[in-house]
Structures are given as structure tokens and as C-alpha cells.
Amino acid sequence: MTFDVDLFVIGGGSGGVRAARIAAGEHGARVALAEEYRMGGTCVIRGCVPKKLMVYASSYLGAFEEARAYGWNVQTPTFDWMTFRHRLDAELDRLEAAYRSGLAGAGVRVHDCRATLEDAHTVRLATGETVRAKHILLATGGRPFVPDLPGAEHVLTSNDIFKLDALPKTVLVVGGGFIACEFASILNGLGVKVTQFYRGTQILRGFDHEARDRVADQIIASGVSLKCGTDVSAMTKTPQGIRVISTDGAETNYEAVVYATGRVPNTQAMGLEKVGLAPGPRGEICVDGWSQTAVPSIYAVGDVTDRINLTPVAIREGHAFADTIFGARPRKVDHDLVASAVFTHPFELGTIGLTEEDARAAGPIEVYATSFKPMRAAFAGNGQKVMMKLIVCAETRRVLGCHIVAPEAGEMIQLAAIAIKMGATKEDFDRTCAVHPTMAEELVTLRKPVRVA
Ligand code: NDP
Numbered sequence: 001m002t003f004d005v006d007l008f009v010i011g012g013g014s015g016g017v018r019a020a021r022i023a024a025g026e027h028g029a030r031v032a033l034a035e036e037y038r039m040g041g042t043c044v045i046r047g048c049v050p051k052k053l054m055v056y057a058s059s060y061l062g063a064f065e066e067a068r069a070y071g072w073n074v075q076t077p078t079f080d081w082m083t084f085r086h087r088l089d090a091e092l093d094r095l096e097a098a099y100r101s102g103l104a105g106a107g108v109r110v111h112d113c114r115a116t117l118e119d120a121h122t123v124r125l126a127t128g129e130t131v132r133a134k135h136i137l138l139a140t141g142g143r144p145f146v147p148d149l150p151g152a153e154h155v156l157t158s159n160d161i162f163k164l165d166a167l168p169k170t171v172l173v174v175g176g177g178f179i180a181c182e183f184a185s186i187l188n189g190l191g192v193k194v195t196q197f198y199r200g201t202q203i204l205r206g207f208d209h210e211a212r213d214r215v216a217d218q219i220i221a222s223g224v225s226l227k228c229g230t231d232v233s234a235m236t237k238t239p240q241g242i243r244v245i246s247t248d249g250a251e252t253n254y255e256a257v258v259y260a261t262g263r264v265p266n267t268q269a270m271g272l273e274k275v276g277l278a279p280g281p282r283g284e285i286c287v288d289g290w291s292q293t294a295v296p297s298i299y300a301v302g303d304v305t306d307r308i309n310l311t312p313v314a315i316r317e318g319h320a321f322a323d324t325i326f327g328a329r330p331r332k333v334d335h336d337l338v339a340s341a342v343f344t345h346p347f348e349l350g351t352i353g354l355t356e357e358d359a360r361a362a363g364p365i366e367v368y369a370t371s372f373k374p375m376r377a378a379f380a381g382n383g384q385k386v387m388m389k390l391i392v393c394a395e396t397r398r399v400l401g402c403h404i405v406a407p408e409a410g411e412m413i414q415l416a417a418i419a420i421k422m423g424a425t426k427e428d429f430d431r432t433c434a435v436h437p438t439m440a441e442e443l444v445t446l447r448k449p450v451r452v453a
Contacts, residue, residue, distance in 0.1 A: 001121070006326065008123045008133035009033040009108075010115045010270075013041020015302030015314030016139030017099055022322035025106030029326045032131060033108050034115035034123070039099040040092075042141050042303070043311040049095065050088055050162045051182060055343045057084050058189025062222075062346055069380035079190055081167045088162065117271035120297045124271070135297055135325055138285055139318065140270065142263040142303035151235025154242050155257045158183060167192055168255030172244055174232055176203035178342050180260035181215065184224045185344040187258075194224045195254070197246065199231040204342065207403070208355040210369070214387045214405040218347050221384055232257075265304045282306050289332040291321050299325075308338050339417035341410030346377070347386060350413025352420055353401030356391055360453045364394035367453070368426070368446035374406065374439050388442045390426065394452070397425035402443070412440045 007023050009016045012035030024031040038045045057079070064074045103110055113126040123131045144157035156164075158179050169192065173184040176198030184196040196203075196219070203219075203226070204212040220226050233245045241255040265284040272279060275295050280286045284306035291299045299321055302314030316333045323329040339352035359365045369389040377384060386406035393400050402416045419428065434441035 002132070003121065003134045004132045005030045005032045005109075006133070007031045007135045007137060007322075008115070008131055009137045009139055010117075010123065011035060011041065011139035011141060011266075011302070011304070012039040012099070012103075012110070013139060013141045013302060013314065014043045014311045015141075015318035016041070016137065017103065017318070018315045019137050019139065019301060019318035019322045020108045021102055021106045022319050023326045024108045027322060027326035029322075031106075031108045032111060032133070033103065034111040034113060034125060036112075036114035036126070038092075039096050039103070039110070043314075044095050044099065045092060046159045046162055048311055050092060051158075051186070052343060053088055053091065054084075054162075054186045054190075055182070055345060058186045059345050061189055061191070066377070066380040066382070081164070081190070085162075085164075116269065117275050117277075117298070120275050120295050133297075135299065137318075137321060138270070138293075138298065138300040138304055139302050139314070140266040140304045142265050142306075142309065144259065145262045145264045146259045147261060149232065149234060151237070151242065152259075154235055154237050155259045157259055161258065168241070169193060170241070170254045170256075171195070172197065172232075172242075172252075172254040172257045173260060174257065175260035175262070176200060176205065176228070177260060177262065178204075180258075181219065182343050183258055183260060184226075185219060185222065188219075188222055188224045189345060195252070196224055196226045197230045197232060198226070198228045199247075201228055203228065204349070206355075207342075207349065207351060208389065208401070209357060210387060210389060211349055211351065211403040211405050214371075214385075215342065215344055215347070215349050218384050218405070219344060222346070263303065263309065265306050267304060280306070290324060290330075291317055291333075308335055310338065310340055313338060337417070337421050339413045341413060343410060346382075346407055347384065347405050348407070348409040350404040350406075350409035350411075350416075351402070352413055352417045353399070354391055355401060355403070356389070356451075356453075359391045359393075359400045362400075365400065365453055366392045366394055366426070366449035367451040368392060368448075369450045370442050370446060372442070375437060377407075386439060388439075388446070390429065390443065390446060392426045392449075397427060399424055399426060399429065404443075406439050408439075412443075415440075416443060 006029040009020045020031045020033045023029040115123045118124040173196045188194040231247045236243045242257045267279045267283050285300040301317035303309045320333045342349040371385045371387045389403045391401035432444045
């Protein structure tokens with residue numbers, strides 16, 4: 001059988017681009033890639049990158065206030081959304097161009113259009129052209145999910161925030177996960193009056209309970225009106241914005257409503273039925289440890305597989321796929337002990353490994369934890385306390401989990417993750433001399449367990 005290419009990648013996000021570049025640039029495969037929107041995918045165009053830049057933008061208000069306590073004479077600063085947005089647009093253009101030149105440099109042929117499956121070895125482009133490929137990689141990512149309820153057509157999602165022409169004065173954020181907490185925090189920091197609804201009892205379900213409480217406390221302390229146990233019943237458009245009827249019976253008008261109620265894999269109208277692939281219960285492409293689907297020539301990586309929906313994981317999956325198929329270096333991605341961070345502010349949540357609850361269910365543990373006002377904020381009169389917590393296996397002494405709620409917790413957890421991934425014990429942490437004065441030094445000076453369970 002002759003093929004036009006060795007690999008056809010559908011989707012130009014983190015996983016697809018990495019796979020294409022490694023397959024073509026390092027392993028000499030003939031590779032084509034189709035992307036229907038902008039190169040870079042969710043992370044670069046409407047996710048991690050613009051979100052983090054908004055986190056930085058929104059952190060200045062607190063920094064200006066803190067600066068006064070340190071003796072700076074700061075005039076009341078104002079924020080100009082369009083100045084930021086123009087610079088953000090330019091930065092995303094730059095990054096997209098870098099992605100394109102990386103692909104071109106590796107020799108990948110890019111098709112700027114939608115592509116769907118025609119059969120196990122054929123991809124149909126929106127132009128009508130078909131391409132025969134020895135292997136096909138599905139890397140189409142995910143999209144925001146908005147529940148079907150009256151008025152849902154009026155809401156914004158995280159995709160829309162970066163393209164607003166003006167910041168609304170009042171916003172309702174719905175959801176209690178990564179995206180809801182981050183955007184509630186960001187918009188609040190940019191001066192928007194934010195209300196956040198979460199249907200459950202505490203935000204960030206699945207994270208360590210103390211960390212969740214601490215993040216909730218600081219979200220509230222920073223000015224967000226967080227309402228747990230509350231959801232939207234219906235919405236109607238009004239001249240002033242959106243009138244929201246909530247499950248507690250209240251009716252409130254918000255200039256905008258942002259839904260952050262999860263994401264679903266992009267598998268609709270992809271031609272899966274033509275190759276006999278049935279998506280999983282959440283619409284995901286089901287794959288094995290090699291990212292291979294039930295059709296041997298078709299693989300899938302990243303959010304479309306709904307494994308761990310994080311950029312670095314998608315990149316690893318794409319890289320491992322390319323090394324396995326084209327580089328004669330077969331390897332599976334290790335999905336165990338993946339650290340992550342929720343970029344709320346002033347305190348982020350950095351986390352790796354088991355929560356206290358999960359560890360407790362698995363066997364005897366010791367919990368080491370501390371909570372304190374960091375020097376910098378304490379000097380400025382900020383009363384918020386950071387939290388550091390280690391979950392230790394009572395038998396092996398291995399650190400099973402680490403949870404940090406603090407400024408720059410994302411940076412800290414990345415380094416703690418190396419030790420924990422290596423199997424460090426509590427005693428290994430203790431043997432490590434502190435860097436003083438820092439917040440992170442507390443991780444190596446936790447002397448007595450606060451709980452044994
Ligand atoms: P999450 O799955 O993290 O959170 C979804 C939230 O919406 C939960 O609080 C959930 O409540 C709630 N929810 C779900 N369905 C409904 C509904 N029908 N009505 C009301 N509330 C609902 O999704 P996100 O959208 O926040 O993020 C998606 C993924 O993207 C994350 O899981 C993560 O993998 C990735 N991401 C990572 C980031 C990072 O690394 N910093 C940042 C942003 C996203 P409940 O808890 O009750 O189910």
C-alpha cells in the first residue's frame with residue numbers, strides 16, 4: 001500500500017504539534033498536520049498562556065497596595081483592558097508564528113483547514129482533498145461544556161474572555177474547578193465585581209480538603225462573593241446584561257455570566273463512525289497505554305483522550321507516540337504523580353500526589369502541615385496565611401502527597417515534584433538544609449505530624 005505521508009496529525013495544539021515535530025524533525029517521517037483554527041491550540045491561543053498573562057495583569061492591584069506598606073508613594077492606579085488586550089493579541093500572534101516556523105523547520109506540511117477521518121488510512125480535508133497516511137494521530141483537544149439550561153446561549157466561556165472588547169463591571173462565574181477559580185480570581189484582580197456559584201459544598205473537588213478550604217478563604221478575602229451550594233436555574237437577557245435566577249431563589253443582574261463547568265473532548269463530526277471507533281462515555285477517544293485506538297493505524301493524544309487534561313501531559317503523549325512509532329524508541333507515558341497548579345492569586349494551589357483523604361483510605365499515614373503569614377505579606381499587614389502540607393506513608397516513610405497554597409506555589413510544587421517522583425521519604429526532606437528566609441523552607445522543617453491516621 002502506498003501512502004502520501006507517514007503521519008497525518010489532526011489538531012495543531014500542544015500534543016499534535018509535538019508529535020509532528022518529533023516525527024518529522026527527529027525521525028525523518030513524512031508528516032502533514034491540519035488545524036482548523038489557530039496553530040498552538042487551547043494552551044497557546046485560549047488557555048494556559050493568555051490565562052497566565054491575565055494572572056500577571058491582575059496581580060498588580062495587590063502589588064500596588066502592598067508597595068505602599070513598603071514605603072512607596074503609589075498614586076491610585078487604573079487598568080486599561082484594551083492596552084493589555086492589544087499586547088496579548090500581539091504575543092499570541094508571536095507564539096503562533098513560532099509554532100508555525102517550528103513545524104516548517106521540521107518539514108511538516110500544514111493544512112489550515114478542518115480534517116476528518118475517511119477510513120483507517122485516509123483523511124479528508126475541508127478543501128475536498130484526501131490524504132493517505134500510514135498513521136493518523138487525533139489531537140483535537142477539547143472545548144468548554146455549558147449545561148443545557150434556559151438562557152445558556154447568552155453565557156461566555158473561557159474561550160471568549162480573551163476577546164472581550166471591554167471588561168464587564170459585574171460578572172457571575174459558574175463552576176468550582178480550575179478554570180472557574182482562576183477566572184474568578186483574575187477578573188476580581190482586574191477590578192470586576194465577581195460572584196462565583198459552585199453547586200457543591202466546597203470548590204476544587206478532588207483536591208486536598210485543607211487546600212480547598214484555604215483557596216476558598218483567600219478567594220473570599222480577596223473580594224469574590226463565593227456562593228457554594230448555589231447554581232443557576234435560568235437566565236434571561238436584559239438591556240443591562242443577564243438576569244440570573246439562582247437555585248436559592250435570588251434574582252440578580254450581571255453584565256456577563258462566565259461558565260466554567262468543565263470541558264469535553266472534540267470528537268463530534270470527525271468521521272469516527274467511518275473507521276468504527278466508538279467514543280467513550282464523555283465523548284473521548286479511548287486509547288491504550290501506547291495512545292493507540294482500537295483501529296491499529298489511528299492514535300490519539302491530549303485532551304481528546306480525557307486522561308490527564310494538562311498541556312505537559314499532552315506534550316509527553318505526543319512525544320512518546322512519535323518516538324515509539326517513528327524513532328524505534330518505544331515508550332509509554334507515566335501518568336502517575338503529575339503535579340499541577342491552580343493559578344488563583346495572591347495564593348496559588350500547587351499539588352502533587354495523594355490528598356490526605358485518598359492517602360488515609362489507602363493505609364496508615366502521617367500528616368505534616370504548617371500555616372503561617374509569609375514575611376512579605378505580614379510586613380504589609382496582609383492577614384492571609386499560606387499552607388504547606390506533606391502526606392507521609394507511615395510504613396515506607398515516602399512522601400505520598402504535597403499540597404501548597406501560597407504565592408508562587410506553582411513554582412514550588414514543580415521542584416517538590418522531582419523529589420516526590422524520585423520516591424523521597426520524609427527523612428530525605430528533613431536531611432535537606434533550608435534556604436532561608438523563604439516560604440518553601442517550611443517543607444524541610446516540618447518536625448512533628450499534626451495528625452496520624
Ligand atoms: P473542572 O472539571 O476542573 O471543573 C468543572 C466544574 O464545573 C466543577 O466545579 C463542577 O462541579 C462544575 N460543573 C460541572 N458540570 C456542571 C453543571 N452541569 N452545572 C454546574 N456546575 C457544573 O473543569 P474546568 O472547566 O475548570 O477545567 C477543565 C480542565 O482543564 C481541568 O480539569 C484541567 O485538567 C484543565 N485546566 C488546567 C489548568 C491548570 O493546570 N492550571 C487551568 C485550567 C484548566 P463538581 O465538582 O460538582 O463536578
